[in-house]
Amino acid sequence: MLLVTVVIAACGSSTSSPPPNPLDDKASPPAGGVELQFWHGFSAGANQDATNYLVSQFNSQHTGSIRVTATYAGNYDDTFAKYKASIQSNQLPDLVQIYDIGTRFMIDSGTIQPMQVFIDHDKYNVSDLEPNLLGYFSISGKLYSMPWNNSTPLLYYNKDAFQKAGLDPNKPPRTLAEIRDYAQKLTVKDSSGNVTQYGFGAAIYGWFLEQLTAQADQQYCNNGNGRDKSASKVNLNQPTDVNVVDWWTKMVGDGIALNTGRNTTDAQNAFKAGKMAITLESTGVMRGFQSAVKFQLGAGFFPKPTDTTSGGPIIGGASLWIVNKKPSYVQKAAWEFVKFLEQPQNMAYWHTHTGYFPVSKAAQSDPSDVAWRQQYPLFNVAIDQLHQTKLDKASQGCLLGVMPATRQAAEVGMEAAITKKSPPQKAMDDAVASIQPQIDQYNQAVGKS
Amino acid sequence: MEAASSERRAGTRTAGRRLAAGRRVEPAAFLFLAPSLVLFVVFIFWPLLRTVYLSFHGSDIVGRPTIFVGLDQYQLMLSSPTVRDVLANTFLFSLMTVVPSLVLAVVIALLLQQRIAGIGVFRTLMATPFAFSVATASVVFAIFFNPGVGVFNSFLQLFGQHPVGWLTDPSRALASVAVTTVWLQLGYCVLVLSAGLGAIPEELYEAARLDGARALAMTRHVTLPLLTPTLFFLLVVTTITSLQSFGQIHILTRGGPAGATTTLVYSVYVNAFAFGNSNFGLASAQAMVLFVVVLAVTTVQFGVLERRVFYR
Numbered sequence: 034m035l036l037v038t039v040v041i042a043a044c045g046s047s048t049s050s051p052p053p054n055p056l057d058d059k060a061s062p063p064a065g066g067v068e069l070q071f072w073h074g075f076s077a078g079a080n081q082d083a084t085n086y087l088v089s090q091f092n093s094q095h096t097g098s099i100r101v102t103a104t105y106a107g108n109y110d111d112t113f114a115k116y117k118a119s120i121q122s123n124q125l126p127d128l129v130q131i132y133d134i135g136t137r138f139m140i141d142s143g144t145i146q147p148m149q150v151f152i153d154h155d156k157y158n159v160s161d162l163e164p165n166l167l168g169y170f171s172i173s174g175k176l177y178s179m180p181w182n183n184s185t186p187l188l189y190y191n192k193d194a195f196q197k198a199g200l201d202p203n204k205p206p207r208t209l210a211e212i213r214d215y216a217q218k219l220t221v222k223d224s225s226g227n228v229t230q231y232g233f234g235a236a237i238y239g240w241f242l243e244q245l246t247a248q249a250d251q252q253y254c255n256n257g258n259g260r261d262k263s264a265s266k267v268n269l270n271q272p273t274d275v276n277v278v279d280w281w282t283k284m285v286g287d288g289i290a291l292n293t294g295r296n297t298t299d300a301q302n303a304f305k306a307g308k309m310a311i312t313l314e315s316t317g318v319m320r321g322f323q324s325a326v327k328f329q330l331g332a333g334f335f336p337k338p339t340d341t342t343s344g345g346p347i348i349g350g351a352s353l354w355i356v357n358k359k360p361s362y363v364q365k366a367a368w369e370f371v372k373f374l375e376q377p378q379n380m381a382y383w384h385t386h387t388g389y390f391p392v393s394k395a396a397q398s399d400p401s402d403v404a405w406r407q408q409y410p411l412f413n414v415a416i417d418q419l420h421q422t423k424l425d426k427a428s429q430g431c432l433l434g435v436m437p438a439t440r441q442a443a444e445v446g447m448e449a450a451i452t453k454k455s456p457p458q459k460a461m462d463d464a465v466a467s468i469q470p471q472i473d474q475y476n477q478a479v480g481k482s
Numbered sequence: 483m484e485a486a487s488s489e490r491r492a493g494t495r496t497a498g499r500r501l502a503a504g505r506r507v508e509p510a511a512f513l514f515l516a517p518s519l520v521l522f523v524v525f526i527f528w529p530l531l532r533t534v535y536l537s538f539h540g541s542d543i544v545g546r547p548t549i550f551v552g553l554d555q556y557q558l559m560l561s562s563p564t565v566r567d568v569l570a571n572t573f574l575f576s577l578m579t580v581v582p583s584l585v586l587a588v589v590i591a592l593l594l595q596q597r598i599a600g601i602g603v604f605r606t607l608m609a610t611p612f613a614f615s616v617a618t619a620s621v622v623f624a625i626f627f628n629p630g631v632g633v634f635n636s637f638l639q640l641f642g643q644h645p646v647g648w649l650t651d652p653s654r655a656l657a658s659v660a661v662t663t664v665w666l667q668l669g670y671c672v673l674v675l676s677a678g679l680g681a682i683p684e685e686l687y688e689a690a691r692l693d694g695a696r697a698l699a700m701t702r703h704v705t706l707p708l709l710t711p712t713l714f715f716l717l718v719v720t721t722i723t724s725l726q727s728f729g730q731i732h733i734l735t736r737g738g739p740a741g742a743t744t745t746l747v748y749s750v751y752v753n754a755f756a757f758g759n760s761n762f763g764l765a766s767a768q769a770m771v772l773f774v775v776v777l778a779v780t781t782v783q784f785g786v787l788e789r790r791v792f793y794r
Contacts (some may be wrong), residue, residue: 113758120544138758141543227639234630237739293629294650295738303630434543437757449740452652467563471759478543 062362066098069366070126072106072116074351079320080182081105083386091373099366101128109351110437113138120144125356128367130181132351133169134436137259139354140177141434141479146357149175151368161393162375165419168429169348172260179371182389183350184316185415186244188212188336192329194219194230194310205311205333208340209245209280212311216289219310233284234291234309236300237447239440240349241313242274243430248337249273250344250427254439259432263476267433267468269443270461277338279457282450292451295444315349316415320388323409332411334418345422347430350389381405390415434475435468442468530773537766545760555767564741564749571656572725572745572775578660579667579724584716586664587671588709592701594672595679605676612669616729623662624649624734649735652742659743662730667723671716678712679705710791718783725776746772 071088075081088103106112109132119125120142131139139145152159159167159176166180192202198218206212216232223229235241246253251273254264268274284290291309293299304312305325313335314322322330335346353374355367373379380396383389385405391397397416406412422428433439446464450457512519537555539547559565594605611619626633627648635645648658682705690700728747731737737744737752744752746768754765 110757114755114760117544117758117760121546135758138543225639225642227644291630292647292650294647295736296624299624299628299630302628306631308630435758438759441752441757445738445740448652448738452647452650452739454652454740463563470558471761475543 060360060362062098062360062366066095066100067363067366069099069101069128069363069370071101071103071128071130071367071370072112072126073103073130074106074109074112074132076105076108080387080389083383086386087374087379087382090379091370094373095369099369101370109135113437117142123358125358127356127359127363128370129354129356130351131178131354132437133347133349133430134433134440136170136178136352137263137432137434137436140172144356144358145177146355146364147175147177148179148355148371149177151355151365151371152176155368157372161395163390163392163394163419165345165422165424165428166348166390166392168424170352172432178352178354179375180348180390180392181351181353181374182383182387183348183352183392184389185346185349185419186241186313186315186335187319187415187418188333189304189312189314189319189322190331190333191304191307191310191326192331194307194328195331198310202329202331205331206336207334208337209277210339212336213280213284213289216284216311220289228288228291230307231291231309232289233311234293234300234303235313236293236297237295237444237451238297238313239443239447242269242277242443242447243440244335244346244349245277245338246273247347247427247430248335248344249339250341250425252427253431254433258426258429260426260429263479264431264433265472265476267431267439267465267472269439269446269468270458270465273338275457275461278447278450278461280338281447282453282457285451286453295448316390316412317350317388319409319411319415323411330411332414334414334421343423345428346418347428348390348419388412390419433472434479435471438471439468533766533769533773535766536762537770539763541760541763543760545762547763551763555763556771558764559767559771564744567741568744568746568749571743572747575656575660575663575727575743575745576721576724578657579663579727580717580720582660582664583667583671583720584713587668587675587716588706588713590668590672591675591679592705594676609669609673611665611667612673614666614669616666617733619666620662620730620733623658623665623730627658627734650739652739655735655739655742659730659734662734663724663727666730667720671720674716675709675712678709682708707792711793714783714788714791717787718780721779721783722776725772725779746775 073081073084075084084103088101092100104126106115106126106129112129113131113135116125116129116131125144151157162180166183167176170176170178170180188205190205195202195215198215200215200218206215212233219230219232220228221230243253246268251268251271252258253268255266255268256262256264258264281290285292291303293303297314300309300312301314301318301321303309304314305322307326307328319332337344353371355364355371357364359367374383375393377393377395377399378401380391380393381399381402384391384396384402391399391402396402406416442464445467446460449455449463450460454460455463536547538550538552540549540551540554542548590608594601594608629635629645629647629650632648634648638645647654649655686704686708687700690704695703725745726747727745728751731743731745731748732751735743737748750765750768750772753759753761753768
């Protein structure tokens with residue numbers, strides 16, 4: 034049953050001809066200054082507060098010339114969906130924050146102006162940015178969006194539980210096999226046989242599988258992780274991934290790991306409550322963990338599926354995109370705001386108030402950032418981890434138009450295995466089969482297959 | 483209906499004239515109907531037509547309809563490996579929410595009729611779920627169901643039972659979402675049934691009492707038959723509501739684990755709006771199927787069950 038006709042679409046003029054260089058356009062801004070619409074995905078809380086603070090700083094520095102209005106457009110998924118809808122209704126923002134896995138779509142949508150255009154024109158120096166960050170958001174050496182709120186995954190653990198189990202609290206496990214060993218020692222049962230503390234537990238989150246694949250120096254999708262040319266197949270059922278899922282399934286089956294489902298908050302709560310001694314989470318939750326836990330918090334590098342020195346984590350989080358369907362002065366104003374956010378002191382403010390990565394070395398050596406990391410040394414773990422990661426196609430991460438749906442398919446596969454609905458190999462084979470039509474349709478629609 | 487049409491057929495001249503007069507269209511009527519007509523067109527008829535249109539079209543990566551694809555979207559939907567599970571989940575979910583909601587609501591409504599001190603407090607309490615939004619209740623239940631720190635598992639352990647993966651075990655998740663839904667619907671059902679009970683005339687009970695009927699017999703022979711119109715109304719309404727349930731599934735399980743709580747509505751949402759899918763063609767085809775299912779179930783309910791309804 035082939036339904037090749039389902040989606041054959043042309044994206045108009047989008048992908049064929051590059052948009053004209055906006056900086057050649059001589060249109061002049063209105064007398065009252067430029068109004069910029071900036072959409073982001075931060076709900077009320079620390080991240081939105083920090084965003085609003087930086088926006089107000091920028092606005093007061095540019096009174097009369099540029100005024101940025103920051104709007105919460107729903108969470109990452111919602112912002113992405115809203116952006117798509119706004120293409121249809123032609124009500125695009127001027128600047129938008131889109132999550133990492135939306136990168137391929139954004140490029141294919143034909144609605145964005147690559148950062149490289151502004152960088153080249155301004156001779157803006159990006160060499161100070163972390164190479165791994167540039168690696169994710171660049172395709173063939175061209176930077177499309179500006180890294181802004183970025184994170185990597187870490188392994189978090191309960192040092193008190195380690196001590197009680199006779200484990201060295203300063204030696205977190207480094208491989209999946211080690212986690213299993215540790216978890217066996219860390220699992221505690223009460224007199225009636227109920228587990229009061231599981232050794233391990235993490236959300237069934239597709240991001241972790243993507244990360245573990247990169248940690249094993251393997252590619253998540255074909256064609257050089259979609260970096261040589263558009264990916265046409267995902268490798269969710271390759272041995273590395275199946276082994277990871279198999280390991281997870283056995284951990285849960287043997288009663289040394291707690292399955293809290295897909296919701297990351299549930300896993301966070303269980304870890305904070307001391308229900309599980311080791312968990313996997315983003316650097317972005319470190320502040321939340323620190324203020325909530327009643328035990329000594331430990332953080333280590335994200336684990337590797339096997340004991341190897343190659344491989345490393347992929348950059349996660351979101352980046353900033355400038356929309357090309359706007360007059361040149363609007364795009365230039367958006368670029369001014371992007372540059373402002375990247376300034377070392379602003380990036381240091383961002384890092385210390387949100388927990389996201391300080392994207393440049395200058396931000397990392399900003400006095401406020403240095404002082405802050407002295408106070409909270411666990412934040413060095415993420416930076417050390419990134420600095421030890423060799424940048425290659427595996428750690429650049431997979432670029433795929435339907436990456437959000439693929440992550441979802443991976444989660445369904447992981448869940449099917451962990452809940453014993455299907456054996457790991459079959460579960461991941463099914464996941465690959467379920468996503469293949471969408472990959473094909475997407476590639477046909479943008480004419481890349 | 484039958485009676486009305488035979489009357490019309492056998493109608494005398496005067497009756498016919500009366501009918502014609504009644505049918506004369508007052509232009510002013512449209513003026514008064516305009517607000518609701520506009521709302522219907524904008525929010526019901528236009529989206530419905532649009533859904534039909536979209537279900538016959540493919541879409542580009544942004545979700546704009548492109549070319550006519552005939553029945554391909556329907557074929558794609560029916561050939562999907564998960565279509566059986568989705569339909570089964572939809573059916574089971576309705577069964578697991580409608581039946582317990584109605585049974586429990588009748589029991590509670592009957593108990594609330596008792597004339598004891600402080601019954602007003604209980605009546606108010608039993609109706610409160612009605613005041614909760616789906617989202618609020620679901621968030622609260624999500625905390626109850628939490629596998630690590632949830633109160634339901636704490637209770638189980640208190641009584642020496644093993645904790646349960648309420649939302650993480652595929653064989654339990656649908657039932658857990660159904661429990662939440664029953665709780666949500668119960669307040670409304672109790673409220674409507676209480677009103678139904680209040681409308682039963684006291685004389686009928688008196689007559690039954692004179693005939694020597696006891697409480698159980700009165701419930702069986704007086705209360706329940708006279709409650710059938712209310713029950714029928716609730717059956718139709720709760721069935722439609724449960725077929726269209728979305729919020730609790732989205733908040734509690736997001737259709738998981740491993741698709742165990744993916745109903746037709748949730749599947750429509752996933753294809754159209756979630757994970758950047760923008761597959762409006764496929765989602766529209768599913769929405770059309772849902773429309774037909776709801777229509778069929780409601781028609782069957784009216785055709786088969788309404789005959790047993792006792793209208794006074």
